[in-house]
Amino acid sequence: MNLSDSKKKLALAGVVCGLVAAALAYFGNPANMAICIACFVRDTAGALGMHQAAVVQYARPETVGIVLGAFLISIATKEYRSTGGSSPMTRFVLGMVIMIGSLVFLGCPLRMVIRMSAGDLNAYVALIGFVAGIATGAYALKKGFSLGRAHETNAMSGAVLSAMMVVILALAVGTTLLISSKEGPGSMHAPIIIALIGGLIFGAFAQKSRMCFAGSIRDVILMKNFDLLTVIAGLFVVMLIYNIATGNFHASFVGQPIAHTEHIWNILGMYAVGLAAVLAGGCPLRQLVLAGQGSSDAGVTVLGLFAGAAVCHNFGLASSGEGTTPAGRIACILCILVLLVIAFVGNKRKS
Amino acid sequence: MKEVDARGLSCPEPLMMTAAILKETKEPVKVLVSEPHQKTNIEKYAKDHGKKAVTIEKDSEFEIVIE
Numbered sequence: 491m492n493l494s495d496s497k498k499k500l501a502l503a504g505v506v507c508g509l510v511a512a513a514l515a516y517f518g519n520p521a522n523m524a525i526c527i528a529c530f531v532r533d534t535a536g537a538l539g540m541h542q543a544a545v546v547q548y549a550r551p552e553t554v555g556i557v558l559g560a561f562l563i564s565i566a567t568k569e570y571r572s573t574g575g576s577s578p579m580t581r582f583v584l585g586m587v588i589m590i591g592s593l594v595f596l597g598c599p600l601r602m603v604i605r606m607s608a609g610d611l612n613a614y615v616a617l618i619g620f621v622a623g624i625a626t627g628a629y630a631l632k633k634g635f636s637l638g639r640a641h642e643t644n645a646m647s648g649a650v651l652s653a654m655m656v657v658i659l660a661l662a663v664g665t666t667l668l669i670s671s672k673e674g675p676g677s678m679h680a681p682i683i684i685a686l687i688g689g690l691i692f693g694a695f696a697q698k699s700r701m702c703f704a705g706s707i708r709d710v711i712l713m714k715n716f717d718l719l720t721v722i723a724g725l726f727v728v729m730l731i732y733n734i735a736t737g738n739f740h741a742s743f744v745g746q747p748i749a750h751t752e753h754i755w756n757i758l759g760m761y762a763v764g765l766a767a768v769l770a771g772g773c774p775l776r777q778l779v780l781a782g783q784g785s786s787d788a789g790v791t792v793l794g795l796f797a798g799a800a801v802c803h804n805f806g807l808a809s810s811g812e813g814t815t816p817a818g819r820i821a822c823i824l825c826i827l828v829l830l831v832i833a834f835v836g837n838k839r840k841s
Numbered sequence: 842m843k844e845v846d847a848r849g850l851s852c853p854e855p856l857m858m859t860a861a862i863l864k865e866t867k868e869p870v871k872v873l874v875s876e877p878h879q880k881t882n883i884e885k886y887a888k889d890h891g892k893k894a895v896t897i898e899k900d901s902e903f904e905i906v907i908e
Binding site: 492494495568569571573575576631632636637638639640641642700705708709712713717770771772787839 | 848849850851852853854856857860875876877878881885886901
């Protein structure tokens, strides 16, 4: 099965993922969030007690499902490769930065598109920053940026993150050890079985279509290639139809669920996410998928996302519907400076 | 034959390296990559640019000859 060899199949994969996102929103996930990777990793980090923000703690079965969906489909279609060793610590930092930027804006690139499909104009403003960040990353790549080669590792190594996800799911379903929000976004969720199946389908289709929100725009800038953008367009159209049909479409800046209107920080937050995602070789969704198909480097980036979520909520960096925080604004600037160092100092491709 | 060794590199480096060498030379080019999606991308790039790509799978890696 190859979904990436024609634009029609790519668009179809986007439509399937859009239907999953719409179904999850319908069955109880928070408004305009549906299947936001940053939000759901943050919620899962909270469930594990990595942060104590009471309203965003819940082990999201979607996160587990995406990793396992990618793992299973890559095994089934012989695309599983256990690899690692391409600047793992730099990738950890990139993961942290992706989460910090996402929580300044309030959403990963996937949620940005979902917010756009619901008429949230702040997300369109953030898109400017996201594209600018990707363009900066593309410029760094043209100048020879590289995190170096990954090498084949023992087959078991690439399956560790998938195994950890199974353990999280088992703890969530079979014990009371994990924390679950009583109110707020963390308390709003689709039934576990629907969320898990949704995640599995999403992960499998994302793996076969190479869906990547940063990669789609990066490929347009670098290669004039619109293939990956076709997947995102498919998802956007389905969510747009869903939002209009259910009365959730409201074109405005104010009054959008779990969003703020500080334009400069929406731009800078997503600038950091776009740049970090290009340097790491993919958006948060793509990192989960690559980790599922055996990349320990992507696995380390995912651990960086978890650590970033803990930092955001333990030190007051995360924004809320009220707006950004002083600490969040300082962290966002520092993150961009760190990214520029990673992009332009030291990480050169070796011939 | 010119060779591009892009094994183990993250996207989009293999494709960028291939595009750069195809601009430089009209000779056949051999490209080595590790990941199946990178193989697909290189094959598609070659086809889109009017070239023929023949791929051999070696162990878990791919050798693509573009001419």
